[in-house]
Amino acid sequence: MITLTQVAKRYTSDVAIGPVDLTIPAGGLTALVGPNGAGKSTLLTMIGRLLGIDSGSIEIAGYDIAGTNSKDLAKIVSILRQENHFVTRLTVRQLVGFGRFPHSQGRLTPHDEEVVSRSIDFLGLRELEGRYLDELSGGQRQRAYVAMVLAQDTDYLLLDEPLNNLDMQHSVQMMQHLRRAAAELGRTIVIVLHDINFAGHYADRICAVKNGTVRHFGSPDEIMRDDILTDIFDTPVEVVEGPRGRIAVYY
Known part of the structure; x- marks a missing residue:
């Protein structure tokens, strides 16, 4: 609540x-x-x-x-703002991995990797996880950001x-x-x-x-x-x- x-x-x-x-x-x-x-x-x-x-x-x-x-x-609680977009060149999986930072402090464990994979799959991004964000369409990129906050669990x-x-x-x-x-x-x-x-x-x-x-x-x-x-x-x-x-x- x-x-x-x-x-x-x-x-x-x-x-x-x-x-x-x-x-x-x-x-x-x-x-x-x-x-x-x-x-x-x-x-x-x-x-x-x-x-x-x-x-x-x-x-x-x-x-x-x-x-x-x-x-x-x-x-x-996790939040995705309109301007919450990275400017560095990241792959989809790297971006989604940032969602685990509150849990891993940047050192992803096997459990973290499992959560990242589940979030990627949930948003239908498995075939794109190795692609860079600037190679994606607007819709694909937006799904990647939502997968990131979903991975925050x-x-x-x-x-x-x-x-x-x-x-x-x-x-x-x-x-x-x-x-x-x-x-x-x-x-x-x-x-x-x-x-x-x-x-x-x-x-x-x-x-x-x-x-x-x-x-x-x-x-x-x-x-x-x-x-x-x-x-x-x-x-x-x-x-x-x-x-x-x-x-x-x-x-």
Whole structure:
């Protein structure tokens, strides 16, 4: 479980996050959605303790992140930021191996190598593990980064817009991989998404953020409504029943 209690971050008198009170249950996939500048990525970054908070508290699996040792926290939660990309020339396997650093401190054991291999296989990267990152397509490279955080072997994964710059096919494939990770590996995944229809189709819960506050939180059926989405995105939205669930149509 992730619990935020009166969490706030203030930048200027006009720009602030919170106060936010939010409880994200363990298990499944929770999508953070909202317009640009709503505070989705900032909220995720604060949960991952990559950005300090001005007030309030955040707990993950019962651990207050403010007082938890960094090495211990890295075994509880992993985070992939949008700009969390290496510029050095690495192979896929070398990159995924970095996910084991909290456990191995850079000296991979046979167990670490086994976890790396499982993560590579889970993301369908076995044939590419010897390739360099700059030799991969955008979709393949994004899968490699997700495999890296998966190899960290934490119960909680925080992903900031992992569909960024992916086309429709690779976006669908990525969401399918993440759904499997939540269902088959028992991971709790919190993901920032721009596309409300991806959230509605793949997420177990949707957290709608606007102007630095959580405006709505619930199941896709509870959030995928005309009035809620029109309010969140400040544009007329009609939700229609599709063959596989509700779909938001923008005008």
